[in-house]
Structure formats: C-alpha cells, structure tokens
Amino acid sequence: MNSHVSLTLLLFLASSASASAQEGLAAQNAKVQVFAANDLGMHCTDRETSVYSILPPFNVIHAQAVWRRPGHLPMLLDDTSIELTYTSVADLNGSRNSTSLHGKTDFWQNASALFGATLAPGESLTGFFMPGDAPIVGPQQLPWSTTHTFFEGFGIPITPTDDHGLENPYPVMRISAVHKATGRVVGYQDIVLPVSAETDCQNCHASGQIAAVDPGVVWSVESDLEVQTKRNVLKLHDFKEATALEANQPVLCASCHYSAALDLGGVGPIGEQLLHSTMSATMHGYHGTLTDIGGAPIFPPGGSAAATCYQCHPGQNTQCHRGAMADGGMECFDCHGDMNAVGGNRAPWIDMPKCQSCHTGDAINHLTGANLNFATDGIRLQQAWHTGDTTAIPIDAPNSRFREETGTLYRFSKGHGELACTACHGSPHATWPVQPQRSNDNIAAYEVQGHTGTVIECASCHTTDVGVTLGGPHGMHPVGDSLFLDDHKEIAEHHLGLCRTCHGANLLGTVLSRVAVNRTLWNDEQHRWENFVKGEQVACDKCHDMP
Numbered sequence: 001m002n003s004h005v006s007l008t009l010l011l012f013l014a015s016s017a018s019a020s021a022q023e024g025l026a027a028q029n030a031k032v033q034v035f036a037a038n039d040l041g042m043h044c045t046d047r048e049t050s051v052y053s054i055l056p057p058f059n060v061i062h063a064q065a066v067w068r069r070p071g072h073l074p075m076l077l078d079d080t081s082i083e084l085t086y087t088s089v090a091d092l093n094g095s096r097n098s099t100s101l102h103g104k105t106d107f108w109q110n111a112s113a114l115f116g117a118t119l120a121p122g123e124s125l126t127g128f129f130m131p132g133d134a135p136i137v138g139p140q141q142l143p144w145s146t147t148h149t150f151f152e153g154f155g156i157p158i159t160p161t162d163d164h165g166l167e168n169p170y171p172v173m174r175i176s177a178v179h180k181a182t183g184r185v186v187g188y189q190d191i192v193l194p195v196s197a198e199t200d201c202q203n204c205h206a207s208g209q210i211a212a213v214d215p216g217v218v219w220s221v222e223s224d225l226e227v228q229t230k231r232n233v234l235k236l237h238d239f240k241e242a243t244a245l246e247a248n249q250p251v252l253c254a255s256c257h258y259s260a261a262l263d264l265g266g267v268g269p270i271g272e273q274l275l276h277s278t279m280s281a282t283m284h285g286y287h288g289t290l291t292d293i294g295g296a297p298i299f300p301p302g303g304s305a306a307a308t309c310y311q312c313h314p315g316q317n318t319q320c321h322r323g324a325m326a327d328g329g330m331e332c333f334d335c336h337g338d339m340n341a342v343g344g345n346r347a348p349w350i351d352m353p354k355c356q357s358c359h360t361g362d363a364i365n366h367l368t369g370a371n372l373n374f375a376t377d378g379i380r381l382q383q384a385w386h387t388g389d390t391t392a393i394p395i396d397a398p399n400s401r402f403r404e405e406t407g408t409l410y411r412f413s414k415g416h417g418e419l420a421c422t423a424c425h426g427s428p429h430a431t432w433p434v435q436p437q438r439s440n441d442n443i444a445a446y447e448v449q450g451h452t453g454t455v456i457e458c459a460s461c462h463t464t465d466v467g468v469t470l471g472g473p474h475g476m477h478p479v480g481d482s483l484f485l486d487d488h489k490e491i492a493e494h495h496l497g498l499c500r501t502c503h504g505a506n507l508l509g510t511v512l513s514r515v516a517v518n519r520t521l522w523n524d525e526q527h528r529w530e531n532f533v534k535g536e537q538v539a540c541d542k543c544h545d546m547p
Contacts, residue, residue, distance in 0.1 A: 031070075032082065032187030033448065033461055036063035036151075036175040037422035038194055039411045041429030042320040044313070045159060047197035049110040051230035052251040054279075055261060056115070056125060057100055057107055057157035059193050061086060062411070063142055064150050064420060065177045066461050074461040076418055078144060082186075083178045084151040085139035087131045088171065089190060091440050095162045097171035098132035104161045114252045126155030126264060132163075139176065148412055150420065155264075160195045169196045169318045170440040191444045194430070198315030202229045210292065211236065257282050260349040280348035283312070288339025301338040305331050308339065323431040323441070324454075328375070334383045337392020344391055352409055353394040355421075357384035359402035360395065362501040363510045367397050377511040401474045401501075416473040417461070424455040424473065451517040456480075470498060479516065485543070486524040492540075492547055499540075507546060509537030 039060040046053050063084050065077040088098040101108075101122050111119050119125070122133030131140055145152040162168045176188040204211040207219040212232045217239050222228035234245040245251050254262045258273040259280075269278070277285070290298045299308045305321055309332040314320045321332055335353045336342050358381040360367035366379055372395075373383035385392040397403065404413040404421065411428055413421045426432040426445070433452040434441035442452040449457040458466050458478050466478050468487045475498075477491070478484045492499055502512040519532040523543045530543055540546050 031068040031463075032077065032177040032179075033066045033068055033074075034063060034084065034175050034177050034187050034189040035066065035419065035423035035448070036061055036084075036189050036191045036444070037420070038062075038192065038427045038430075039422075040194075041323070041427040042169070042194045042196060042314060042318065043158075044199040045105070045195055045197055046107070047200065047226050048224075048230075049105070049107050049114060049250055051227055051249050052234065052245070052253055053107075053110070053114050054199065054253050054259075056111070057105060057159055057195075058124060058126075058261075059153075059156040059158050059195055061142060061153035061156065061173070061175065061191070061193065062148070062150055062420060062422065063152070063175050064423060065187065066419070068461055068463050070463050072464070074417065074463075077177075078149075079151070081180055083180055084142040085176050085178060086142055086153060086156070086173050087139040087176070089174045091168075091170070091172045091443075092438060095164070095166065095168045095171065097158060097162045097168065098130060099163065100130045100157050100159045101133050103165075104159045107157075110250050114250050122157065124155040124157035128153060128156045130156070130158060142175070156193065158193055158195050160197050169198075169314070170194055172440055172443065189444050189447055192427075192430075192440045194427075194441075196314030196318040196320065198318045199313060200226060200229060201233055201312065202226070203311050204298070205229045205232045205236070207232060210298070214239070254279055260347070278348060280346070281343050283343070284339045285343025288343050299339045301340075302333055303338075305333075308332065321429050323426065323429065323434045325431060327433075327435055328382075330382060334373075337385060337390075341390060341392035350409075351394075353384035354396060354404055355410055356397040356400040356403040357381070357394040359400060360397035361400045361402075363504050363512055364497070364501050366400070367395070379511060419461075426454075453516050456516045470495075475501070480519055480521070485521050485530075496547055503538065503540065507540040509539040511537065513538045 039062055043059045044055050045057045046055060049056070065082045065084060067075045067077050069075060088096050090096040099122070108119060108121050111117050115125060117125055120135075122129050129135075129140060131138060134140055142151040142153045158171065160167055160169050160171075162171060170192045172190050173193045174188050174190050176185045178184065179186050202225060203209065206212060206225060206229045207221065212219045217235050219235065220228040220231040222231060231246065234249070234251065237243055237245050253259070254273075256272050256276045257279040258269040258276075259278070276282070288299055292298055299311065306316060309321075310316050319326075335357075360381060361379075363379055367381070371386040371388055372381055373387055374380070375382045381395070384394050386395065398406075404410050410421055415421050416424075426434075426441070430441050432442065432445045432454055437452055445452050445455055448455050448460045456479050458472065458481065465481070465483055466472070468477075468484055468491060470477050470491065472478065477488065500507060502510065504510040504513070515532040515534055515536045515538060518534050521530050521532070523530045525544060532538065532542075
C-alpha cells in the first residue's frame with residue numbers, strides 16, 4: 001500500500017485479517033501507541049458512606065492500542081496480540097495513588113448494607129481492584145469490550161486520597177500495552193483517573209444553614225461536618241416526606257430514586273424506583289425551584305458554575321469542568337442549561353449535548369440564523385442550545401465535519417481510523433489543553449506528541465509520510481509536515497474551496513487554522529525558513545502571494 005491509502009481503509013482490512021497476523025507482532029521491533037482516557041473527565045464518590053451513599057468508588061477507563069508499524073500504515077490492535085494493564089505512577093509532585101484501603105474510605109464496611117454485595121476488601125462492585133489492593137499486587141488487566149470494541153476498565157474503585165494521605169483529584173495511572181507472545185511492555189500512556197469527594201450538601205444542609213434551620217426538626221450536632229450534613233438531609237427528608245430514613249442508616253439513595261450511574265446492568269428502573277422520580281430529576285428539578293427568604297432563586301438561572309453546579313458537584317476546588325471549553329469562557333450552563341432544564345424530561349447520562357451542538361461546521365459551512373450564541377470567531381457557538389429554549393435541547397448539526405458518530409455519545413464515539421474521539425481530544429469536561437500547562441491532565445497528550453493540546457501530529461501514529469492528502473481527522477491535511485508545505489499547490493490549484501473551509505473565505509486564516517505549537521518549516525518555493533508561532537492563524541500569504 002502506498003502512503004495515500006487512508007488509515008481507515010487499512011484498519012478495515014486489518015479487522016478482517018487472521019489473528020495469526022496480529023500474533024506475528026515482534027515486540028523488539030514494534031512500537032505500540034496506547035491511547036486511553038477516563039470516560040467522564042471526573043467521577044464522584046462519597047467521602048463517607050455510613051449515613052447514605054450516592055456514588056461508590058467507581059471509575060472507568062477506555063483504551064486502544066495502535067501498532068506504529070515501521071514503513072507501513074498504523075494498525076489498531078485487539079486482545080488477540082496485546083494485553084492492556086493499569087497501574088499507579090507518581091505524578092510530577094510525587095503523588096501516587098495505588099490503593100483505596102488503609103483508612104481512605106469506609107465503603108467496604110458498608111457495601112453489604114448499601115448494595116447487598118459481598119466484596120473482598122478493595123474490590124469494586126464490578127470486580128476491579130486498585131493495583132495495591134488486588135489479590136496479586138501490581139498491574140491489573142483491562143478487559144476487551146466486545147460491545148465497544150476497545151479495552152475497558154469498568155469500575156476501578158479509586159478514591160481522591162493518595163498514598164501519603166493527601167487529597168489529589170487527578171491521580172495518574174499508567175496504561176501499558178503488553179505483547180502477549182513475549183510478555184514485554186511495548187508502549188504506554190499516562191492518564192489522569194479523576195475522582196473527587198467534593199460532592200456534598202454542606203453549603204445548605206449543615207446545621208444552621210438555609211436548609212437546616214426549621215424549628216420543627218432537631219438538627220444534628222455531630223462534630224464531623226460531613227456526617228452532620230448527611231444526617232440533616234435524612235432528617236429533612238423524613239420531615240417532609242414522612243419516611244423513616246434516619247432510622248435505617250446507611251441509605252442508598254438510588255434504591256428509591258433510579259440512577260443510571262448505578263444501573264450496571266442497564267435494566268432501567270425496578271421495584272421502588274418505579275414509584276419515584278429519577279435521582280437526577282429529583283435533585284435538579286426540586287432544588288431548581290427553591291428560593292431564599294427574599295424570593296431569589298438559590299440556584300440562579302444562567303448562573304456561573306460556582307453559584308450553581310459547584311454547590312453540589314465537584315467543585316470549587318476540584319474543577320470538574322476544566323480544559324479547552326472552560327478556558328474559552330463556557331460554563332456548565334452553556335452546555336446543559338439550568339437546573340430546571342437538567343431536571344426536566346431528560347434521560348440522565350444519555351440526553352447530552354453533542355460536539356456538533358457548538359462545532360456546527362467549518363469556516364464556510366456552519367449553522368446561521370436567529371437564537372444562536374456565536375463565539376467571537378463567528379464560526380463556533382458558545383452555547384449548545386438555542387437562546388430562549390428553557391429546556392436547553394442540544395442543537396444538532398448532522399452535517400458538521402466535527403460531529404460524533406450517529407446515535408453515539410462522545411465518550412464512545414470513534415473517528416479517524418476508528419480511533420476514539422477521546423484519543424485525540426481528551427475526556428469530556430477536560431478536553432485538551434487543560435490549564436495550567438503542568439496539569440496532570442496534559443501528561444497524556446505530551447507523551448504522545450511532545451506538546452500539550454489536541455493530538456494533532458500525524459507522527460503520533462504514522463511512521464511514514466502520509467503524503468499530500470486531506471484524509472486526516474475532520475478532513476485535515478498533515479500538520480507540521482514540510483513535504484506537504486512544499487507540495488500542496490496541486491490541492492490549492494484544483495480545490496481552493498477546501499482550503500477556505502479552515503483558512504477562511506479570504507484565506508487570511510481562522511480559528512480553525514491555528515498553529516498548535518511553535519514550528520519552523522522549510523519553504524522550498526522561497527528557499528527560506530518559515531516560523532509559525534503557537535496560536536497563529538495561518539494565512540496563504542505567510543509563504544507566498546495569494547492564490
């Protein structure tokens with residue numbers, strides 16, 4: 001195959017190849033690039049579970065392995081030739097998280113009462129362990145998912161406390177590719193497995209706060225503020241709903257209020273759950289209507305994350321929403337709408353905004369019209385739903401080159417060469433780059449391509465020149481490639497309209513033609529070096545006269 005054959009075609013052919021072809025991978029001559037990501041950008045867990053539990057220790061890794069075949073196009077690998085493992089490593093500050101036992105959580109003392117589960121110490125609800133807690137201590141296997149056709153760790157029980165007893169919501173895990181035939185590690189990637197216990201109700205439900213002052217209730221005086229707050233929540237629930245939760249601790253909230261996050265079998269509401277609203281509808285819908293004594297909404301519509309979502313979700317310190325969209329000034333509200341919208345007629349974890357809700361097209365073809373909140377570049381939207389829509393139903397631009405797979409959430413979607421979208425862009429809520437640049441979140445992208453931000457370098461997977469092509473992700477040409485710089489004239493002469501989709505109608509550059517990192521490339525036509533500064537919007541007259 002020549003260098004103009006698409007990676008997608010190669011991977012299609014590879015998928016029909018015999019298992020023996022993959023088993024022929026020679027570990028000493030191969031380089032496997034691992035791509036892995038957390039599925040949500042942040043998982044929550046209860047700080048303590050003796051009173052009630054919303055979410056247990058439960059985290060998810062999605063991973064793929066790409067064989068960077070010397071002299072050939074890349075090939076995605078499956079579990080016939082490769083095993084993927086996860087193990088803890090220290091971050092740049094020396095923080096390491098290898099275990100969830102040793103006083104980090106009381107989950108295993110209460111797991112039976114809460115979930116009816118008989119678990120070994122350190123074992124998750126789906127049978128996973130942290131590397132330091134497993135029956136065989138050390139790297140743990142990531143099983144192959146036939147449903148999603150990638151490797152998946154579904155339920156790793158990590159907590160936000162490192163091995164020094166310090167809080168770290170961004171612990172680093174090393175995902176390694178092990179060649180089955182030789183047992184050698186042939187590639188790895190270090191990723192953040194984010195987790196936070198900053199999911200509490202203390203701002204309102206601690207004794208003396210706005211939700212714990214009714215004289216008809218004897219509020220808790222427990223010295224542990226988390227326990228005090230949780231008991232107050234049960235007291236208030238019993239007071240308003242005539243339940244007896246306080247007398248039946250620990251309580252699993254999802255036993256009555258269905259939570260998709262805890263529906264590990266995907267069976268839907270059952271039993272008592274059929275008689276009550278879902279956890280999401282109850283929490284968002286009820287609290288979204290509350291006002292203070294002056295009549296002002298406790299959670300103001302259109303309010304900042306600090307004033308709304310971070311009152312309960314992690315959080316003011318954890319910064320669940322971080323990365324490129326946060327740095328661009330977007331708030332939780334801009335994607336999900338306000339509390340009432342989230343608590344409305346939505347299927348939690350399923351009815352989500354899409355990439356194409358804001359990235360509706362390129363510089364030439366994108367959505368236009370009324371009730372669209374455009375970013376300053378005039379191409380992308382700053383809000384994923386139409387202004388004035390109180391339900392905040394996500395906009396869908398199905399013809400966008402930046403769309404997800406049809407009917408598939410971003411965290412499961414695949415694109416160029418069947419790579420997961422998260423492989424190049426990072427986890428939801430933490431898309432690259434994440435500020436500050438030394439953040440643990442950026443380690444994965446830096447390891448792959450030598451700089452932070454979206455994985456954009458073709459050499460991350462390709463060992464040979466990919467040629468003069470527009471067959472890259474989202475219809476891109478090769479980046480940082482002197483050969484393309486020298487030979488792209490043919491495309492410009494015959495398909496100038498394609499150039500305009502990113503470089504703009506006037507070919508003077510747009511946000512879609514920004515340079516990802518400082519580059520110096522040789523201009524063979526002018527016989528000189530061209531310097532490009534990170535963030536520069538590349539225009540045609542940078543190197544030559546306008547076409």
